[in-house]
Amino acid sequence: MIKRSKQKEVILRVLRSTTSHPTVTWIYDEVRKEIPRISLGTVYRNLKLLRERGEISELNLNSAPSRFEARTDIHYHFICEKCRRVFDVDEPPDKRLKGEVDQKTGFQISSYQIEFRGVCRECRETMDKAESGEK
């Protein structure tokens, strides 16, 4: 049975307070403002529990540390390969997709993720400027 704890509550509250898809370390630093003696291991353990309970989502994007978010509904993500920021994409996902893949493969699908990669507008502008200036 899962027992409640101050740590769990604060971790969840911190994650719900942002839309920035933070890393474990960022969450750890935020939570420490309230619980200075919390350990990184506890953060990992609770994020894992919360993910298993379906209360949060974990994103594994290219290049190491996992990102987390409080949203658990299916939506797209965009990862900027320059600045590494992660954006939610406001485009309704295809409702039929899961069912079709379900049927075609015989797999029991519990969730899915769609991730776009590229360069965000801001970084593109910076790059354009740099290019015209340098040559």
Place this chain on the structure above:
Amino acid sequence: MIKRSKQKEVILRVLRSTTSHPTVTWIYDEVRKEIPRISLGTVYRNLKLLRERGEISELNLNSAPSRFEARTDIHYHFICEKCRRVFDVDEPPDKRLKGEVDQKTGFQISSYQIEFRGVCRECRETMDKAESGEK
């Protein structure tokens, strides 16, 4: 400038020889059969180069080690949460999706990935058996 090397060639050939989405360690072990003194660092470095050149794809699925594959066309993946195997899903991806997200966000999208998670048929059967036997 990128120079060719025996190592690069063998790594690429090994990856092209399988559809199993191997980890770096698996690739390393395979390549060592031909080049026993190759170092793990070289495998990492070359996989990174090949990915940057767009010759291979890197998949970052939940739970640590990256997986690689020689395919670079857009297709879906299914990850079994029990046995951790990765399957290609034979379902044509939505052609309009990239364009729509492109337009809506103003991002310059270079690629995207769709990953389904769940339990594969084989593991489901194993679980069903275990359950009926244990109670």
Place this chain on the structure above:
DNA sequence: CTACTTGCAAAATATTTGCGTTATT
């Protein structure tokens, strides 16, 4: 009480990097 949770520290994984040497162009 019992069993889940915590903090701490150590271990286990995974990936990157510095450096002197070797190979490609």
Place this chain on the structure above:
DNA sequence: AATAACGCAAATATTTTGCAAGTAG
């Protein structure tokens, strides 16, 4: 020659885990 790539080993992350003590149910 110049520079990219290599092997090796050490350094960095990143994540997990064992354990003794604390806390919720």
